[in-house]
Structure formats: structure tokens, C-alpha cells
Amino acid sequence: MKPMFSPAEIRKDFPIFSKVMRGGNRLVYLDSGATSQKPFQVLDAERNFYEQNNAAVHRGAHLLAEEASIAYEGAREVLANFLNAELDEVIFTKSATESINAIAYSFGNSAPGSRFALKPGDRIVVSELEHHANLIPWQQLAKRTGAELVWFSIDDQGRLDQSNLGELINASTKIVAITHQSNVLGTIIPLGDIVSKAHSVGAVVVLDACQSAPHFAIDVKSLDVDFLAFSGHKALGPTGIGILWGRSEYLNEMEPFLTGGSMIESVTMTEAKWAPSPKRFEAGVPNMAQAVGFAAAINYLNNLGMDNVEKHEKDLTAYALEKFRGLDKVKLIGPKDTVDRGSVISFTIDGIHPHDVGQVLDQYGVAVRTGHHCAWPLMRKLGLVGTMRASFYIYNDEADVDVLIESIAQAQKYFKV
Ligand SMILES: Cc1ncc(COP(=O)(O)O)c(C=O)c1O
Numbered sequence: 001m002k003p004m005f006s007p008a009e010i011r012k013d014f015p016i017f018s019k020v021m022r023g024g025n026r027l028v029y030l031d032s033g034a035t036s037q038k039p040f041q042v043l044d045a046e047r048n049f050y051e052q053n054n055a056a057v058h059r060g061a062h063l064l065a066e067e068a069s070i071a072y073e074g075a076r077e078v079l080a081n082f083l084n085a086e087l088d089e090v091i092f093t094k095s096a097t098e099s100i101n102a103i104a105y106s107f108g109n110s111a112p113g114s115r116f117a118l119k120p121g122d123r124i125v126v127s128e129l130e131h132h133a134n135l136i137p138w139q140q141l142a143k144r145t146g147a148e149l150v151w152f153s154i155d156d157q158g159r160l161d162q163s164n165l166g167e168l169i170n171a172s173t174k175i176v177a178i179t180h181q182s183n184v185l186g187t188i189i190p191l192g193d194i195v196s197k198a199h200s201v202g203a204v205v206v207l208d209a210c211q212s213a214p215h216f217a218i219d220v221k222s223l224d225v226d227f228l229a230f231s232g233h234k235a236l237g238p239t240g241i242g243i244l245w246g247r248s249e250y251l252n253e254m255e256p257f258l259t260g261g262s263m264i265e266s267v268t269m270t271e272a273k274w275a276p277s278p279k280r281f282e283a284g285v286p287n288m289a290q291a292v293g294f295a296a297a298i299n300y301l302n303n304l305g306m307d308n309v310e311k312h313e314k315d316l317t318a319y320a321l322e323k324f325r326g327l328d329k330v331k332l333i334g335p336k337d338t339v340d341r342g343s344v345i346s347f348t349i350d351g352i353h354p355h356d357v358g359q360v361l362d363q364y365g366v367a368v369r370t371g372h373h374c375a376w377p378l379m380r381k382l383g384l385v386g387t388m389r390a391s392f393y394i395y396n397d398e399a400d401v402d403v404l405i406e407s408i409a410q411a412q413k414y415f416k417v
Pocket of ligand 1: 033034095096097098131133134179181182183208210211231233
């Protein structure tokens with residue numbers, strides 16, 4: 001029988017939770033939306049790779065090169081299973097940012113007439129909820145090609161307004177690039193209508209899964225999107241490793257983003273022929289130990305069960321939302337219930353700047369994110385300079401929420417608002 005989901009037990013696997021914070025407080029880490037903490041299992045996997053198997057993968061005939069390649073390709077298999085994807089569709093990048101740029105550059109480098117090439121009059125669709133990582137690459141691609149950038153708006157709950165979907169995604173649309181879950185408001189975007197409309201006009205859908213893949217089960221086949229990106233470091237894994245998933249029929253026709261060693265089938269002094277995916281998109285010696293650490297992180301999540309992770313976060317978010325409702329002069333920004341909503345809570349306090357609140361919370365060991373969260377257009381739309389953002393993960397529990405709520409009261413007392 002599986003043990004009950006216990007954040008207290010889970011925390012024992014994370015060395016950082018034994019750190020004593022300012023004022024002798026324990027760490028209340030509510031910033032997993034920015035980056036998650038790492039369990040021993042991940043740290044050990046990376047260390048073990050360097051101690052036992054370190055060599056450049058896919059090169060050399062010696063034992064270490066063979067073991068390193070097995071470990072690296074084994075990591076790919078773990079990630080492919082996690083996403084219900086095919087092995088050759090999973091590409092290791094350095095981050096989600098790099099993954100999204102890889103798609104945008106590839107499209108931008110496509111020869112005129114190719115199905116990926118954009119021209120004036122073509123359309124790229126995004127949303128007002130995007131993190132800069134899923135906005136600026138498309139802005140740049142639009143500028144380079146003359147394509148038009150248009151976007152979905154949000155309603156006053158911070159949910160995507162899909163009422164004009166038919167106008168936004170039209171026959172000129174080539175790319176729909178959308179976040180799965182907002183890193184600021186927690187909004188989860190129902191994708192069904194967007195994906196079917198995009199496909200009906202021949203557009204590809206790029207999904208930014210940075211805030212979803214670490215928190216609930218993702219199945220690329222049932223989502224039916226065409227590309228997906230997320231980062232290892234938000235899913236218990238190391239920094240410096242991310243995933244680009246794409247349909248192999250597309251990947252094997254696309255131009256590579258980076259060129260160099262390991263991504264070729266043949267080379268002469270003047271020409272090179274690209275290897276098939278995933279090698280085509282993994283030029284140079286990759287981040288091998290990080291890939292192995294990432295797989296250990298995914299195994300850790302699989303052991304917990306992604307459905308249990310999702311349920312735990314939903315319950316905790318419901319508890320936190322209820323507590324926030326009882327606070328005076330504190331405004332919740334974003335969906336007020338747990339329907340289509342993840343475990344990210346943005347809020348403002350009347351009369352106190354978010355950075356000042358962040359500093360007071362820090363005195364109680366509470367780590368939250370403050371500012372614009374790399375989503376300036378969204379902040380402008382909301383008429384805010386920034387928010388405080390508490391984001392929960394597997395190691396948080398109701399006691400953490402209670403400390404957050406008490407420290408907000410302390411901040412209000414300190415600033416006399
Ligand atoms: C929704 C979303 N997309 C993209 C990113 C970029 O991720 P990374 O910085 O790991 O590339 C983030 C990071 O906060 C994010 O929250």
C-alpha cells in the first residue's frame with residue numbers, strides 16, 4: 001500500500017529544510033514557481049554520475065563513455081514516459097527558455113515556402129498571461145518575418161477569454177504559443193478548443209508547460225499539442241536542463257537552432273546534413289549530469305504519483321484561498337476558486353509595496369516572490385506594479401500557509417495599514 005502523502009516526510013528528503021533562516025526561523029519555502037528545492041535523490045544522482053560515469057556521451061569507445069551514454073539516454077526514456085511521448089521526440093535543452101527559442105529560431109531560419117516559414121500577413125497567437133519566455137521569442141520572430149502578433153485577453157478573474165477564439169485563430173495563423181498554467185495567477189488554460197481550432201487552420205500549438213508539468217500529469221498525446229517546453233529546475237531537478245518535446249514529423253523537417261558537434265549525419269568542408277531528432281537539436285556535449293539528475297527528479301515525482309501531487313496542491317490551495325478570504329485589505333489577484341487553477345497565489349496588500357512585504361515575510365523565514373514575475377504586459381493589464389506570489393509544492397503544508405497568513409498580519413502591523 002502506498003504511504004499517505006506526507007509533506008513532513010517529503011521534507012526529510014530535502015537538505016535545505018534543515019537550514020535555519022533569519023531570526024532562527026525554519027524555512028517556509030513558497031517560491032517553487034520560480035525554482036523548486038532538490039531532494040537527496042537528485043543531488044546523489046548528479047554526484048554519482050560525476051563520480052562513476054563521467055565522460056562525453058555519444059563519443060569514445062571506452063567504458064565510461066558507454067556508461068555515460070546509457071545514463072543520458074536512460075534519462076531521456078524517463079522523460080519520454082513522463083510525457084507519454086516517443087523517445088526521439090524528447091530533446092534536452094538548457095531550459096524552457098532555450099526550448100521556446102529553439103522553436104522560434106527554427107521557424108525563422110526555415111527556407112521560404114517551407115511549412116514552417118513565416119511571411120508578412122501570417123499570424124502568431126499568444127495570450128496576455130505569457131511569461132516573457134513565451135512572449136519575446138514570438139515578438140522577435142514576428143519582427144524578423146513581418147508576421148503579425150495577436151493575443152487572447154483575460155477576464156476580471158484572470159481567466160483566458162476565449163470568446164473571440166474564431167477571430168484570433170484564423171486562416172493566416174501559423175503558430176499558437178500559449179501557457180498551460182499562468183506563473184502569476186495560477187490560471188490553468190483549457191486547451192481543447194484552442195488546439196482543435198489551431199489544427200483546423202493548419203497552425204501548430206506550442207505549449208509552455210513550465211508551471212504545469214511539475215504539478216500534474218501531462219500526456220502529450222491526449223493534449224494533442226505540437227510542441228511543449230518545461231524546465232527541470234521547477235520540477236525538483238537541477239538547473240541547466242530543460243525539455244523540448246515536439247512531434248517527430250515536425251522535428252525531422254525543422255532547421256536546428258544550434259549547429260556543431262553531434263548534430264550531423266555527414267559533413268564536408270562546405271556542407272552538413274542534419275541528423276534526425278533528437279540529435280539534430282542537441283549540438284555539443286550536452287548537460288549530461290543535469291539530465292541524469294532531472295530523471296531522478298521525475299522518478300521521485302513518479303514515486304509520489306502525479307495524481308497525488310495534484311490533489312495535494314489542490315487541497316492546499318483551497319485551504320490557502322479560504323485563509324486569504326479572511327484577511328482585511330489583502331487582494332487576491334486571479335481565480336478565486338480551485339477550478340482550472342494551480343497552486344500559485346498572487347496577492348497585494350493595500351498601502352504596502354510588494355518588495356516591502358517580501359522583506360517583512362523574510363523575517364519570519366517565509367520565501368515568496370515579489371515583483372512583475374517576468375510578465376510585464378500582464379501586470380500592466382492588471383494595473384499593478386507587482387504582486388507577492390506564494391507558490392506551493394509537494395513539501396508545503398497547511399502549517400506553511402498559517403505562517404504566511406500570520407506574517408502578512410505582522411507586515412500590516414509593521415507598516416500600520
Ligand atoms: C510560465 C513560465 N514559462 C517560462 C519560464 C521560463 O523558465 P526558465 O527560466 O527555466 O527557462 C518560467 C519561469 O518562471 C515560467 O514560469
